[in-house]
Amino acid sequence: MKRVRKVLAVCSFVVALLGASSTAVAQDASTRPPSSPDVTPWEAHMGYRGTFVESPGFNPFSTNDYLPQFTLGASRALFPTGRFTLAAGLSWDYGGTDATARGASTGLTVDRFTVPLTLRYALWRWLHVFVTIAPGVTYASAHVDEASAPASLVKTSWMPSGDASAGARWAFADTHVGPYPIVFWLTAEGGYAWTAPMQLSMSPDLPSSDPRQTATTDLGSLAMNGGFGRLGVSVSF
């Protein structure tokens, strides 16, 4: 349900932006400001990301091998050269999945922090293609509410990770806020996500002062690797 709500939220946001952009395009089509990066070098983006994870360690937490995430990020064009632009930024993907494992409620939340380095090529002023490499780190938190355990079984871990992707973006609207030009982009990209494996040695979530000796429950190794896609909107200014 959480995932559905997030998808609906993203869709609503996109609809709102599209509506606003249609109006803007109709009103000011002939005076569209340049989408050139030297005019609007800063960019903020948000989007919906889905990753297909085929690791056996993902099975306790998902019934469909799919990890949905919400993306927030920002970047700046660094070296505009003709039609090429190199941009660097920061990005945060947050999401999770829940399921049941043999009757026990399970959940996995994933925070992915990356530094995307993007090389863009302007096919037209309103359509860019790009490739991105995004090294980073991932924080994963897994839990299993198992009846035979004295407390919820948990495991958290930081892992190195990275993305490689390619995509395109379309400048579907632009406007001015005072003297400042603003361009709205619709972005689609796909690629491959890599994350170092995480050993799912689940331990009861007991206070550190608890004197009981507990053993771990081994659910295998989780490697959140796989193809991913992302749809998003961004604003450059």
Added chain:
Amino acid sequence: MRTLAYPACLATIAASIAACSNRPGSWDTPPPAQPLNAYGLSSAAIVLDDPLHRAVALRPRAGQTLDRTELPIGHQLLSAQVSPDLSRLFVLSAGDAPRRSTKDQYPSLTVIDGSGATPSSQRYEMAEPLSNLAIDPEGHWVAAFAGSGNATSFVENPNEIVLFDLTKPPGSSNPISRTIRSFGGTPQRLLFTPTLHLPAGPRRLLVIETDRDVSLLDLDHAADNPPRPEITVRLTNGSDTRILTPAGAVVDDGDPTRTDDARVAVWTQNDTNVITLQLAPSAQGSPNDFEPVINLTDVGGLPSQLEFVHTDGGLRVAALVPSLTSAVLVEPDTSVTEAVQFPAAYGSLAIVTGVTGSGAGGTDVALLWNANSSGGVAFWTLGVTAGQPYRSVEVLGISDDVQSVLDVPNPHPELKVLETKSASAFYVLDLSTRTAAPLETMSSATVTVSPDGRRAWAFEPHASELAALDLSTLHPVPLYVDRPIDAVFDVARDDGGRGLVVLDGDGNVGATVFDALSPDTATSRLYSGLLLEGL
């Protein structure tokens, strides 16, 4: 309209993704239903995970760690039983019915062997699902039969007995299927005899009690082709037409120097006669090389148990007759009887000769108790005592009803643990000193004796209280586990130590592991979700 196309597209993609699923079905399979199907072998505790067709062997190690090994078992668990020496677990499965593909399983017996360094399993297929097991105490045979209970298939042959030769691998000649001749009865209980010295040589027999007769099957010729037929003895008292229903059977080889005095004694649920079958040489042309000579002896009331006993007058069949508050000793050759009056109506008997410090002259000493009435326990000396043969009955002052008597292995065979119906006590009976030490409990306790004979464990099922009892000193050590206790197994470790595995059947099964030789809650270790692993 165009603005609506984008979210629609997104929703379509998301729905398509959500529809994809290749998660193994094991994650959606619920854990085994209660009660927990767990069994203790000498070196492992076994949890049966029937929904996933596997057994999980739990072997304690030093530091209260736990090794886990998965073994496959047949589909659709019917029943399981541990061998008397605690080395093997036998699991009967119905297989897949209806069998729609070649991958679907036939009914089978899975033998889990826990005696090696690593537990192993072997599966013997059979043609018909059978839900009852009889295990040979000598470890050679296992028999599967329908017995009482619900039918396991649309058409069932209740007289079919499937014999598994555990000394041979599965194959076309193992197991052996035999259908015993029926005179309207169906097998209810099976008894493997020890080696009997019969006229044609040593033999092992399978005694098959149906609900109206007794059959004897020669196990040493069970695989002959054509098979030797079993010998069926139809039970009747000779004076009316009632169908007599066997209630149990005991076997004695007799004098080891003779080959014509092995006997089977049978008592019934509805007749006062004791039936003895002396296994004599067979007539010429008989398909078997022995035949039973039948003898009936009226003991005056319904016997609750029979036992062959050695008295100073020779071998006798002792029949406990609670309705007469007595036992009747039957001379098996002449059927001469002698009643021995008891101070209470004892219904159960165990021979305890050799550990009581008595029984001189080759005579037996028996322990008497009755689970259905008070009277505690008594020792019955079957030799001459003070000139009164068979009359030495020594009653111990236990006021509680003794529910069951647990044997204690070496090095304390002189001890018995007496479980009572009372919620407040159990007893440790010392046969050598003929004393019974009471151990009081706050609530109804289940007691198990460790296979190494050095300690007993008492716990309240589905509660957290547990206690270790050193059988040398009778010193109890109170322990505590976080989870409700479903089963307790004292298991040998590889390093020579022992571990106590306390199982909790909630959810996907948890365990608390103690060092059994120095149990302490502070050093125990908790394991959770054992059946979530290895999926």
